Amino acid sequence: MSTCSRLILAARIAIASALMIAIATPGFAQTQVPADMRSEATLLLRACSADYDRLCSSVTPGGGRILACLKSHTDQLSAACAQMMPRAQLLRDRAITAGVAPK
Numbered sequence: 694m695s696t697c698s699r700l701i702l703a704a705r706i707a708i709a710s711a712l713m714i715a716i717a718t719p720g721f722a723q724t725q726v727p728a729d730m731r732s733e734a735t736l737l738l739r740a741c742s743a744d745y746d747r748l749c750s751s752v753t754p755g756g757g758r759i760l761a762c763l764k765s766h767t768d769q770l771s772a773a774c775a776q777m778m779p780r781a782q783l784l785r786d787r788a789i790t791a792g793v794a795p796k
């Protein structure tokens with residue numbers, strides 16, 4: 694999987710499809726998504742991409758469905774991804790509040 698694909702995946706896990714598009718589109722991301730949110734999404738990518746591939750790759754992105762899928766498999770997540778789940782939910786909530794992800 695390429696670095697770009699992994700960044701897109703992290704955004705899906707973190708904050709839903711709108712933020713995924715923002716992170717994957719550098720010009721938009723620079724003006725719309727705060728740098729700390731992009732950094733947090735990158736951390737999520739590193740922690741959860743294998744879990745996403747293994748458990749949730751068939752889930753349609755958007756509306757928090759991937760995050761919900763990962764949460765539904767809490768007992769199957771890697772330690773690193775499980776540790777990131779509270780941060781992922783906070784990041785998604787923050788993105789919705791900031792208007793960079795849909796409700």
